[in-house]
Amino acid sequence: MPATTPTWDPGQYLRHADHRARPFTDLLARVPDLPAEPPAGPPRIADLGCGPGNATAVLADRWPTAHITGYDNSAPMLERAEEYAGPTAGGGRLDFAYADAEAWAPAEAGETYDLIVSNAALQWVGGHLDAFPAWLDALAPGGTFAFQVPDNLDAPLHALMRELGTGARWKSRLGEVLRREDSVHAPLVYLDRLTRLGCEADVWETTYLHVLRGEDPVLDWVKGTGLLPVLTALADDPEARDAFVAEYRDLLRAVYPAAEYGTVLPFQRLFAVARKAG
Structure with missing residues (x-):
């Protein structure tokens, strides 16, 4: 985990909401239907x-x-999410609460879910493989655990950030801040772990070719996610922050050139859907 907890900016994150939402839609397409009315009442879902x-x-x-x-563990994100809270059109309910995924153990509080999902979050959770047993304990028999994470730490988007951040100029300030290369595991690791925990698991990868528009759109994209540890670590030194961003921007421009129709950002994601024995 990064040494500095990122400070999230919901507005920046949502600037590419359509592209970021598509993998979640693709994940849900593989999640089986839930009982319309389980024995314990309406279906219970955790995001x-x-x-x-x-x-x-x-x-x-x-x-x-x-x-x-x-x-979520980000106050700004939870504050933004409150606009969706309340009764839903089908008679259900949507609410939001603080939780740190590294310590989240709902079964200890007597909470049971029919579905636990996580969308592009587990890469920020150190040791998340070790948390799987506690999360699966909170699933009802036959329940589903489904998640997707970016799986592109070897792509230029992140490789250039690490190369710059661990260079002579920035290493003392950023060397321990950037996400480690093992923050996401190989697909087989997830398949093996979930299967050994008694689930029927489906794991796959997809590479999206996002066509982004605007000035320096790849930089704008990563400012909402992967660059956040750097921006947070340098927040008290705007001059240094701007210098790092300018260097990184120039590297991105060379690797992700603009075309007349936009800038293409290849982005690989890893998906898993695990069904607990019923």
Whole structure:
């Protein structure tokens, strides 16, 4: 985990909301239907690392009677998500609450879910493989755990950031800040772990070719996510922050050139859907 907890900016994150939402839609397409009315009442769903809540709200379209709770450890994100809170059109309920995924153990509080989802969040959770047993314990028999994470730490987007951040000029300030290369594991690692925990697991990867528009759109994209540890670490030194961003921007321009129709950002993501034995 980064030494500095990122300070999230919901507005910056949502600047590319359409592109960021598509993987979540693709993930949900592989999630099996939930019982319309489980024995314990309406379906119970948790969105772990819900961010600004726009993706969490999509869950109510698929499961309109469900009680859905989005969890996050960012106060700005939770504040933005509150606009979606309240009764849903199908008679369900949508709410949001603080939770740190590294310590989230809902079964200890007597909470049971039919579905636990996580959208582009587990890469920020150190040791998340070790958290899987506690999360699966909180699933009802036959329940589903589904997540997607970016799987592109070897792509120029991140490789250039690491190269710059660990160079002579920045290493003392940023060397321990950037996400480690093992923050996301190989697909087989997830398949093996989930299967050994008694789940029927489906794991796959997809590479999206996002066509971004505007000035320095790849930099604008990463400012909402991967660059946040750097921006947070240098927040008290605007001159240094701007210098790093300018160097990084120039490197990105060379690797992700603009075309007349926009700038193409290849972006690989890893998906997993695990069904607990019923």
